[in-house]
Amino acid sequence: xxxxxxxxxxxxxxxxxxxxxxxxxxxxxxxxxxxxxxxxxxxxxxxxxxxxxxxxxxxxxxxxxxxxx
Numbered sequence: 001x002x003x004x005x006x007x008x009x010x011x012x013x014x015x016x017x018x019x020x021x022x023x024x025x026x027x028x029x030x031x032x033x034x035x036x037x038x039x040x041x042x043x044x045x046x047x048x049x050x051x052x053x054x055x056x057x058x059x060x061x062x063x064x065x066x067x068x069x
Contacts, residue, residue: 003034003049005056009063012044020046027062031055 011020016039024031034049050056 001032001051003032003051005050005053006047007050007056007059008045008047010044011046014041016043016046020048023066024059027066028059031059033059 009020013019017035020035024033032051032055036047039046048059050059
């Protein structure tokens, strides 16, 4: 599967990957995404790769409504 689109979201602290996965399961379960293998604790953002432009838009809308990660 090719993930042509990306979005960079603000997320700080530890366990970014697991927190994003939990959030995505609850709020956007149909969105297909790819995460980086790891993220440094000091970073304040994370880039998520997405399969389609529609899924990118859906993720951004959900993030605007439910942005507690």
